[in-house]
Amino acid sequence: MFQVNNLTYRYPRNPENTLKGVSFDIKQGEIFGLLGPSGVGKSTTQKIMVKLLTAYQGEIYYRNKELREFDREYYQEIGVGFEVPVHFSKLTAEENINFFKKLYRNQAHTDAMMQRLGIYEDRKKKVDEFSKGMKVRLNFVRAVLNRPAVLFLDEPTIGLDPANARIIKTMIKEFRKYGGTVLLSTHLMNDVDELCDRVAFMADGQIAEIDTPKNLKIKHGEKKLEVEYAEGETTKNASFDLETLSRNENFFNLVRTRQVISMHSQETTLDDIFIKITGVEKHG
Amino acid sequence: MANFFIILFGELQRMKRYNIVTASTVVALLWIGVLYLTEIPDITFIFPLLIYIDVTSMAILMVGVTIFYEKQEGSLHTMLVTPISKQDYLLSKSTVTVLSSVITLVILYLYAMIFKEIDLNFAGLLGAVILVALFHSLVGFLLTYSSRDFTALLINMMKYMFVLMLPVLLEYIRIIDHQLVENILYIAPTKAAMILLYASTGDAELWEIIYGLSYLVIGSAVLFVLALRKFEQFAVRESGV
Ligand SMILES: Nc1ncnc2c1ncn2[C@@H]1O[C@H](COP(=O)(O)OP(=O)(O)OP(=O)(O)O)[C@@H](O)[C@H]1O
Ligand SMILES: [Mg+2]
Numbered sequence: 001m002f003q004v005n006n007l008t009y010r011y012p013r014n015p016e017n018t019l020k021g022v023s024f025d026i027k028q029g030e031i032f033g034l035l036g037p038s039g040v041g042k043s044t045t046q047k048i049m050v051k052l053l054t055a056y057q058g059e060i061y062y063r064n065k066e067l068r069e070f071d072r073e074y075y076q077e078i079g080v081g082f083e084v085p086v087h088f089s090k091l092t093a094e095e096n097i098n099f100f101k102k103l104y105r106n107q108a109h110t111d112a113m114m115q116r117l118g119i120y121e122d123r124k125k126k127v128d129e130f131s132k133g134m135k136v137r138l139n140f141v142r143a144v145l146n147r148p149a150v151l152f153l154d155e156p157t158i159g160l161d162p163a164n165a166r167i168i169k170t171m172i173k174e175f176r177k178y179g180g181t182v183l184l185s186t187h188l189m190n191d192v193d194e195l196c197d198r199v200a201f202m203a204d205g206q207i208a209e210i211d212t213p214k215n216l217k218i219k220h221g222e223k224k225l226e227v228e229y230a231e232g233e234t235t236k237n238a239s240f241d242l243e244t245l246s247r248n249e250n251f252f253n254l255v256r257t258r259q260v261i262s263m264h265s266q267e268t269t270l271d272d273i274f275i276k277i278t279g280v281e282k283h284g
Numbered sequence: 285m286a287n288f289f290i291i292l293f294g295e296l297q298r299m300k301r302y303n304i305v306t307a308s309t310v311v312a313l314l315w316i317g318v319l320y321l322t323e324i325p326d327i328t329f330i331f332p333l334l335i336y337i338d339v340t341s342m343a344i345l346m347v348g349v350t351i352f353y354e355k356q357e358g359s360l361h362t363m364l365v366t367p368i369s370k371q372d373y374l375l376s377k378s379t380v381t382v383l384s385s386v387i388t389l390v391i392l393y394l395y396a397m398i399f400k401e402i403d404l405n406f407a408g409l410l411g412a413v414i415l416v417a418l419f420h421s422l423v424g425f426l427l428t429y430s431s432r433d434f435t436a437l438l439i440n441m442m443k444y445m446f447v448l449m450l451p452v453l454l455e456y457i458r459i460i461d462h463q464l465v466e467n468i469l470y471i472a473p474t475k476a477a478m479i480l481l482y483a484s485t486g487d488a489e490l491w492e493i494i495y496g497l498s499y500l501v502i503g504s505a506v507l508f509v510l511a512l513r514k515f516e517q518f519a520v521r522e523s524g525v
Contacts (some may be wrong), residue, residue: 084361
């Protein structure tokens with residue numbers, strides 16, 4: 001769907017390049033996660049891909065055609081979900097949605113979506129009377145109201161309660177089920193784990209690593225068994241590699257001779273991998 | 285073109301909701317107050333002056349206010365990723381601005397006809413108002429692009445008024461009465477505007493009307509192209525949150 005080759009970008013007022021040769025591709029029908037520490041250039045990459053920033057170097061192909069060759073028609077095919085509020089604040093939610101909907105050839109059933117997201121009852125309220133979470137939900141409706149082929153999402157569940165976050169995640173998965181492609185940028189590793197088919201980690205203006213969450217865990221993770229046992233009055237911990245557990249005499253000795261208090265298998269999380277690859281504690 | 289009318293309609297709807305219609309009605313009432321307080325019964329020669337002040341300043345202000353509001357609430361962001369073209373965006377704002385100036389003109393003219401004496405060519409004045417409002421809405425875009433915030437826009441607008449608007453006004457009320465200065469003022473778009481507005485009273489040579497028309501028509505075309513070009517730059521700046 002997208003091929004991004006050696007993308008370089010410098011903001012006019014910055015002395016240094018923000019993007020220093022970013023390359024990746026996104027396949028049709030996948031949810032692609034773009035991850036990395038705050039300020040690394042995720043939003044910048046997204047802004048270039050939605051043609052907000054045009055003075056980039058390198059190439060971006062969408063359906064095998066360079067992005068620069070597309071005119072405003074491009075926007076018929078994509079949906080953009082912003083992290084920040086983006087509506088006419090003194091118009092109602094419904095008026096906002098209706099205004100934007102009219103600009104597109106394909107129109108989604110926004111009433112049903114608003115109902116599902118629990119904002120239909122409030123559709124006649126002005127957007128500046130909406131709560132933060134309501135605005136986030138409205139942003140999502142705004143992003144998909146033209147039934148796009150590609151969805152760009154920047155922190156789509158930030159500030160939402162777990163129930164509403166779940167609904168949005170389900171809707172994103174449904175979008176993929178019907179062939180939609182998603183570029184997702186978020187700091188919530190649980191969302192990434194649940195949603196993304198592949199993820200790219202950015203570090204220092206470049207892509208540090210791309211793979212499926214599962215492969216990343218295999219590659220960077222050691223599966224371990226943590227054992228807590230009693231020794232006299234005190235408790236102690238021991239840790240064993242899961243893969244070689246069946247051959248590990250120390251482990252068998254321990255379970256035979258000591259009183260085991262608890263046993264947990266420990267998986268490397270995407271959080272751990274994030275820190276390992278980008279070399280930074282994540283923010284936000 | 286279909287989009288243009290959708291955007292135009294949206295723009296009109298917001299004019300109402302954001303109380304811009306109310307604000308410009310208040311300004312029109314203010315002008316009516318001025319006319320009311322004028323002792324002279326025949327206001328033919330004051331009328332174009334009021335219209336001149338109203339149209340030039342309100343056109344700049346209206347474009348600036350709406351853009352800064354869109355910027356602040358983030359709706360500008362969204363519009364930048366829709367099929368709305370920058371041509372349609374600029375033209376719809378200009379159209380609404382022109383419309384608002386025309387409404388003010390009609391209100392004031394009706395008042396003048398009913399309560400005062402006035403004798404001018406309304407069609408000519410209407411045409412002049414449309415052209416002057418269009419030109420100044422485009423000035424509004426360029427001033428807005430080069431202003432960091434709304435205060436900066438107000439300052440830029442003051443500069444425009446002091447350098448270009450006020451001297452022409454002073455010339456027409458004969459406070460500036462110096463041939464050289466009057467000649468120099470021909471380079472100001474505001475002089476072209478004033479000539480066209482005054483032409484409706486019959487007080488303009490043919491060559492002056494031709495000069496005024498060509499200045500504002502060609503000027504508007506040039507400003508439109510500039511406003512389109514610089515829009516990109518402006519949008520890039522605005523998209524960096
Ligand atoms: N309009 C702008 N002008 C100049 N520099 C900018 C602009 N927007 C962003 N930057 C810089 O570019 C870098 C990347 O910013 P970007 O917003 O892409 O980061 P991000 O990865 O999305 O971070 P976050 O996770 O916090 O959203 C930052 O150093 C930022 O300061
Ligand atoms: Mg960001």
